[in-house]
Amino acid sequence: MNKLDRLVRHSIDLDFPERMIDDKREHSQEDKKFIQKVNETIELVDGHYKMGLPFKTERVRLPDNQQYALQRFKGLERKLRNNPKFHTDYQKFMADILEKGYAGSCRITKWVSNSREVLEAIPKEERAKEIKDLKLEYDCLPVERALGTSWSVESDTIGFQINIENRPATRRGILSIISSVYDPIGLAAPFILPARILLQDLCRRGIGWDAKIREDDRKKWQRWLSDLPKLENVSAQRCYKPADFGEVKVCEIHHFSDASEYGYGVASYIRFVNEDGRIHCAFLMGKARVAPLKKITIPRQELTAAAVAVGMNRMLEKEPDINNEKWKYINTKSNPADDASRGLTVDKFLQNKRWLQGPDFLWKPESEWPTQEGISGALSNKDPEVKREVSVYSTVLVEQAFAVEKILLRYSNLTKLKKIVGWFLLAKKNFLDRCRKENKTMKATTKTLRRRVVKKQSHLLH
Template sequence: MRVHIFGAASSPGCANYGLKHLATEHKDLYPVGSQFIMKDFYVDDGITSTDGSDKAIQLAEEARRLCALGGLRLHKFVSNDRAVLESIPSSERVADIKDLDLTFDNIPSERALGIQWHIKSDCLKFNINLKDQPATRRGILSTVASLYDPLGFVAPFLLIGKGVLQEICRHGTGWDDPLTNELRPRWERWKKDLINPERINIPRSYAPTGFGKVTKRELHHFSDASTTGYGQCSYLRLRNEWGDSHCALIMAKSRVAPTKVTTIPRLELTAAVISVKTINVLKKELGCADIEEYFWTDSKVILGYINNEARRFHTFVAHHIQKIHLNTTQEQWRYVPTKKEKEKTKRRWRHIQYLVEQFWSRWRKEYLSNIALRQRWHTPKRNLQLGDIVMMKDEGLPRNEWRLARVVQATKNRDGLEHHITKMIIARCHERAKHQGKGMTINVIRTKGYWIPGIGRAVASHLRQCVICRKFRRHTEEQKMADLPPERVNPSPPFTYCGMDCFGPFYSKQGRSVRKRYGLLFTCFSSRAIHIEMLEDLSTDSLIIGLRCFIAIRGTVRQIKSDQGSNFLGAKNELKEALKEVD
């Protein structure tokens, strides 16, 4: 088969397989071209970079010859090097460059996988041509999706548009309903700023011109989150033989926060997992397996999660931490303080300084020097006497509303036992408190105007002897499990005593029709062995057939237990009638 139907689901896969197979078959003859087709092709577009013009010319020549062996024409070449373009026949170049004199002032821009490539400056740009879409959910989705940014160069800007779209979905707005008044200003501002990405120039090369030989490469991944979204960015840090360093943005990702309320630490953890997932992708695309990697976060909670190997976390946290541990080590994670964190630390330090200089110095000067002179702080304790003024404590009122009372009677117990009148007062007040406990009983006693020395110990002793309180405060009874039936604990041959139940349905195809099938489960009470039969339906006849198959395989059964299903009751009645006929 030489031709595949355009639009068929199998066509792209077959075409891609044919191209890869061709490169694999001739990798010994054209190694550079084969490597280019195997790794740097996306569907029918190929893009790559080389160290010099000679290698680029060799790559283009080998790729063209390799494709020609399979009857394929590789054309529409474009390069930012004049020597490379001159080595390629004019018929194989891009249509806009065929008739040019190859001066860089006339070479136009070219689209490279959806992004504009300005050949003269060797920079990547965005060319946004938006259609006039209405301010509805459908129009906003079309506008946000039209900004193609696979590497995330404008991810923070795109996150704002995604946030507006998420708010629309959260409010339940229809596809063609107009935008609400609250979201319209945000959308208009974002749409007005769409011209700004066109001014961004991203150098195509990670290393600047004249940087020299790279001696060390490092990947630094930064992750962060907020209540509106989370994301990460990866930077490549290069170091040359002279000790100079250069950093370049490799890739970034941004996501809106889920509509379900999620804590900031969990969003930070999700952003950290996204950074971890980019490891294998970047290593494969950069072709550097031994590159050093570092991960940065401003959340000490995440670093605590990663460095903690003893504690068991919640399922969500445990799964994310496991992904991080499988791909990284604890030494790779670093903490980076944000500006906000620094401001918090400064404010906290200024507050502490204020407390030390103002509050504590004033307290030391005005109060500490006078405490030793105040004799009322050292008043010795004594027993209450007749005529003393006491304050009646009431837990239900603030301190400034507690009543004052005068002691009119005091009973001294020389034998260390409570007086009978004291017990009667406690019992009476305890009944008035409706047996509500020690605190309520004491409140009622003092509300009545009584002052009992050692009242807490006396009331507690009475509560321990109160039958009603002991009844109310006793431990709850626990349900005692009945003894297991003898057939569960006594050894017996398999399936002598068993239980039976049905489960399903399961759908199966018979020809073009779909049929329901059910399972009949038998479990042995002694060995817990399981036997399963298939039933055509849940009728009594099907159950009897399944039971006969079970007995034919497992032998006779002494007792079978089941629920009150209609098919089980029907089979029971059928077997009883059969036994009567036998008798």
């Protein structure tokens, strides 16, 4: 198996080591001391941040490096004197950074904003290239790339810009195109899952990276590929809270998880309630992953999806002030994570607003949420996750064990047992040889006695 195969298989089975440890990297004691030192000494002075040097000890005696600095300065002076071009370039560079103010502080340029008022306040030369020549009064703001995603500045939404490269219908080509769809927060996770399922199926069957795939697989891939450009119609608001929402009184994060035989998924939403009781929900993050190559039960996949949801909660809860965790059951019809565990075609994905907006009940007061259905505690004996209670009945017949059985039961060391059995077999051989020898002697004696008796009887007859 080559390295690429191993990497793909590892990515598929990533969530199934069933580890009981938290992978969060903790700070060392030295890291904590450094952070404390920064927090205690950092201050803003004349537009610059200043902080104490993070020495390990309080009393530090620095070496005298005046002589070294003087040597460096003299070396630069000689180079400037001996190289006229370097001297000219150096002067020009220093004059340029002094004129632009770079030598005093870091100046931020290439500004982009969805607020026209903010852009009006920024000098034209410091705006982004695409905005410099726009008439802000009536021109539409452009589409920008922000952290690898497509940001429509005019509508302040994030989405996709799809550029399909020509790739062969092989495992390598399929993987290349799937990987080119950059979706860090899982906006299109339900649509991407079917392509990943196809790729996993090819991997399971051991199809070569550049081998021709079957006709039915090729048709599946072509259907998905033809739907891919429609992904540009998918978008979500960049800002979680509407501008006119007012003061937030309640902030909650809701995670939904689900699993099927094809995969498992998680969807997370933030829910706001303002002082007037108005409710707004926004998509936070989603994940859709294929089931592992080694078949496991649906309940176990459900637990894995729940564990992924917990991991997402730990990451997201550091930002807003959210309520304590509560676990609740939700049926499939109301669960948006069902889309991530089974996958959707792009048309169904565009028609179904549940994935990006959350289930309908989240937009209602909690009193109108679905009631918790009673869950029976009894489990079917056919459930593969239920450990069956096995009763074993045995009858013990008490009888005298043979010598060999006694020896086998007495010694647990194999080497010692071999020696004992060897001696036992040697003794058996000697005993049998002795018996045979005595038997021969006895037979010979019997013959001799018989001859004598016959001879005696014959003598008497005469």
